[in-house]
Amino acid sequence: MNEIPTKAPQGHIEVRNFSLSYDSIEGPVQAVTDTQIHVKPGEFVSIVGPSGCGKSTLLNAVAGFLKPTTGIVTVDGERVNGPSAERGMVFQQYSLFPWKTVRENVEFGLKMRGMPRSQRERAARTLLGLAGLEAFEKHYPEKLSGGMKQRVGIVRALATGPKVLLLDEPFGALDAQTRVIMQQILTNMWQRLKISVLFVTHDIDEAIFLSDRVYCMTARPGSIKAEIPIPLERPRQQSMMMSSEFLALRRGLMSLIREESLKAMGGEISDMGMQGLNIELHGHSLADVI
Amino acid sequence: MPATVIAEADPASAITPPTTPPSFGTLALRWYRLNRAGLRAIAIGIISLAAFLLVWHMLTTYRVVFFVRFTNVPSPLAVYASFTKAIHDPKFLLHVLLSCRRIFFGFSFAAIVAVPLGLIMGRFKLVHEIIFPVAEVLRPIPAIAWVPMAIMLWPTNEQSIVFITFLGSFFPILVNTLHGMSLVDPVLVRAAQCLGARERSIFREVYFPASLPHIFTGLTVGMGVAWVSLIAAEMISGQYGIGYFTWEAYSLVQYPDIALGMIAIGVLGLGSSLLIRGAGHLVMPWRLK
Numbered sequence: 001m002n003e004i005p006t007k008a009p010q011g012h013i014e015v016r017n018f019s020l021s022y023d024s025i026e027g028p029v030q031a032v033t034d035t036q037i038h039v040k041p042g043e044f045v046s047i048v049g050p051s052g053c054g055k056s057t058l059l060n061a062v063a064g065f066l067k068p069t070t071g072i073v074t075v076d077g078e079r080v081n082g083p084s085a086e087r088g089m090v091f092q093q094y095s096l097f098p099w100k101t102v103r104e105n106v107e108f109g110l111k112m113r114g115m116p117r118s119q120r121e122r123a124a125r126t127l128l129g130l131a132g133l134e135a136f137e138k139h140y141p142e143k144l145s146g147g148m149k150q151r152v153g154i155v156r157a158l159a160t161g162p163k164v165l166l167l168d169e170p171f172g173a174l175d176a177q178t179r180v181i182m183q184q185i186l187t188n189m190w191q192r193l194k195i196s197v198l199f200v201t202h203d204i205d206e207a208i209f210l211s212d213r214v215y216c217m218t219a220r221p222g223s224i225k226a227e228i229p230i231p232l233e234r235p236r237q238q239s240m241m242m243s244s245e246f247l248a249l250r251r252g253l254m255s256l257i258r259e260e261s262l263k264a265m266g267g268e269i270s271d272m273g274m275q276g277l278n279i280e281l282h283g284h285s286l287a288d289v290i
Numbered sequence: 291m292p293a294t295v296i297a298e299a300d301p302a303s304a305i306t307p308p309t310t311p312p313s314f315g316t317l318a319l320r321w322y323r324l325n326r327a328g329l330r331a332i333a334i335g336i337i338s339l340a341a342f343l344l345v346w347h348m349l350t351t352y353r354v355v356f357f358v359r360f361t362n363v364p365s366p367l368a369v370y371a372s373f374t375k376a377i378h379d380p381k382f383l384l385h386v387l388l389s390c391r392r393i394f395f396g397f398s399f400a401a402i403v404a405v406p407l408g409l410i411m412g413r414f415k416l417v418h419e420i421i422f423p424v425a426e427v428l429r430p431i432p433a434i435a436w437v438p439m440a441i442m443l444w445p446t447n448e449q450s451i452v453f454i455t456f457l458g459s460f461f462p463i464l465v466n467t468l469h470g471m472s473l474v475d476p477v478l479v480r481a482a483q484c485l486g487a488r489e490r491s492i493f494r495e496v497y498f499p500a501s502l503p504h505i506f507t508g509l510t511v512g513m514g515v516a517w518v519s520l521i522a523a524e525m526i527s528g529q530y531g532i533g534y535f536t537w538e539a540y541s542l543v544q545y546p547d548i549a550l551g552m553i554a555i556g557v558l559g560l561g562s563s564l565l566i567r568g569a570g571h572l573v574m575p576w577r578l579k
Binding site: 160 | 475477478480481482483484485486487488491495496499500502574575576
């Protein structure tokens, strides 16, 4: 009871000198190389990059599913050695347990912690209420829409009170309108819970709209190409996406990613693809259009 | 503005039920519309069964001989007559009862051994590597081929028949359980891990329920093979049982009883697979449409 709340701030993610490679028949393949990132307590940080750049690999290493080949991942100074309920994760494929009802899914983390049934039922109901899902607590996930599934996924990850929330392209499978709503729900929850968020996406608008800071990764082998602070004020409104400030950030990030995407597809673009593109470009060179 | 957008697009609002309850007439009509396909299937099913009986009746009353000889085949009415006699005959009921008991023990032992074994083999590579080769060698041997060996292995006839039934259902259950384990979505395992689940919980909460649909496929197939094996075993080495009854009817030239035995086997097989399907619905409520 006399505990003085002088604990160090929670949810400080640090990734130092990180690299990850795996073996193949042609020798080791470097997926991510020489990467440093950090997320301050309560900060919302996104990672964007061309597909296959290793941004999900990086996130999975923070989650504890993958071991770094070199370097170290820590959360609040403690080395990450495997998955734990301290780092909640939200997956693109929702990954709800189909054999559990919505409420049982949300209860799962609490059950694993050994919380008695009645207590965790109450906790799950409260959380589902916050996400506007209490009417669906007895439904099985299959019956829900994509947006609802992912709301359950987020609530489930938050139920155990993790220090950090990791999201791997969580809205990638949703339609544009649902996506916007989900972004607002996520922002809302993040602001209430003051939790650190590491968010992987390939959607530049989404990254800017949500984040305090955005890391942009290079093409494979992935490393950090740029770190862009997002100085937009909060709370953020949809209308801000039209502001000149937003558009300038967007342009900047867009060109960074495009450079890397072109590098990643280098071979295809430079030979036949280039000729094909030129036909549509009506005489402009590729560089002009990009 | 964003607030109204949320209200409109919220998927929850699309599923709210209407406020006034509809009348019985409209409900009945709606029910009919929704179940029309099912009702049609039932109606056609009844017609097709009736047609089957009619063709059988015609073929036997006119003793058709056209490549196949229907001269001695009993007519449906003769079979029905022997059926009404048989249900009052305690000996016939004993045949049925003993077959059911053999199925129950053989199949239950198979399920009790094969399901946990499949789960463990699916989870632990070493166990898989040790047991799988042996299982693969034994699997193609039909249960009937085990009859002589079973008679040598077990002290009583009853035990050897149960053993044959066990073998028949064992491998389908094992193979399907293994298949189910191999298809468990690794992302669900990860999801459980980062919610704090340890090995034992993951096994109970993820691997087992995820494999259940395939386990039940295995149980259904296994039940079918159990009956096949049982009947064969009873025909060869039985003294009781519905398979023995059918074979005995042939030896004693009681032709209607042959068909009666066959139909009884069919009905019992159908009943037992319905039981398994019902159990499946009970155990896997999330699979109900």
